[in-house]
Amino acid sequence: AQSVTQLGSHVSVSEGALVLLRCNYSSSVPPYLFWYVQYPNQGLQLLLKYTTGATLVKGINGFEAEFKKSETSFHLTKPSAHMSDAAEYFCAVSEDAGTALIFGKGTTLSVSS
Amino acid sequence: GAVVSQHPSRVICKSGTSVKIECRSLDFQATTMFWYRQFPKKSLMLMATSNEGSKATYEQGVEKDKFLINHASLTLSTLTVTSAHPEDSSFYICSALAGKETQYFGPGTRLLVL
Numbered sequence: 734a735q736s737v738t739q740l741g742s743h744v745s746v747s748e749g750a751l752v753l754l755r756c757n758y759s760s761s762v763p764p765y766l767f768w769y770v771q772y773p774n775q776g777l778q779l780l781l782k783y784t785t786g787a788t789l790v791k792g793i794n795g796f797e798a799e800f801k802k803s804e805t806s807f808h809l810t811k812p813s814a815h816m817s818d819a820a821e822y823f824c825a826v827s828e829d830a831g832t833a834l835i836f837g838k839g840t841t842l843s844v845s846s
Numbered sequence: 847g848a849v850v851s852q853h854p855s856r857v858i859c860k861s862g863t864s865v866k867i868e869c870r871s872l873d874f875q876a877t878t879m880f881w882y883r884q885f886p887k888k889s890l891m892l893m894a895t896s897n898e899g900s901k902a903t904y905e906q907g908v909e910k911d912k913f914l915i916n917h918a919s920l921t922l923s924t925l926t927v928t929s930a931h932p933e934d935s936s937f938y939i940c941s942a943l944a945g946k947e948t949q950y951f952g953p954g955t956r957l958l959v960l
Contacts, residue, residue, distance in 0.1 A: 776852075782948060830947045
């Protein structure tokens with residue numbers, strides 16, 4: 734069975750600082766990995782995804798993530814945080830293309846000025 | 847980009863009544879849609895997988911007779927919460943599969959059962 738663990742339910746950074754949100758997964762097959770962002774009372778917006786190929790994936794809003802098979806990780810980073818990045822971030826995994834997503838519990842990112 | 851809408855965005859109903867939530871893919875066709883439920887400060891939990899023209903596949907613990915799913919066209923799936931109770935109050939989010947790999951999510955529907 735697949736699972737996702739997001740380390741740190743709450744991450745606080747200063748504006749301009751590095752953002753690092755951690756995600757580890759468990760999967761018996763090569764995973765499809767996703768990061769979504771959710772703003773209050775809204776649905777989820779896809780930030781980026783990894784399916785196959787290049788392990789460093791670039792997404793929207795300056796975010797990127799690196800798939801590390803040996804560490805079973807897919808951490809999300811952004812070099813310089815912006816106030817508008819404050820939101821809930823979800824890491825998700827699926828075992829096959831087009832199948833349901835298994836979500837982590839989410840990480841709340843706070844950005845202070 | 848792929849856009850998914852949900853209607854209504856918010857609904858308040860009395861206990862015992864039924865509520866229908868619509869999920870539409872606006873600019874693409876989706877043979878598969880998913881329904882998730884999100885509790886406050888919690889992650890999304892898959893309720894069911896909706897396939898166009900066939901019966902939905904429900905996750906363990908989800909009552910299929912209570913949460914009726916219909917996927918009658920390639921752009922519309924509906925979730926009907928029947929005989930709603932206060933414990934059904936939640937944030938319901940749908941997603942639609944665009945192509946083979948990526949789910950695009952609707953904005954969610956906030957249900958409050960009084």
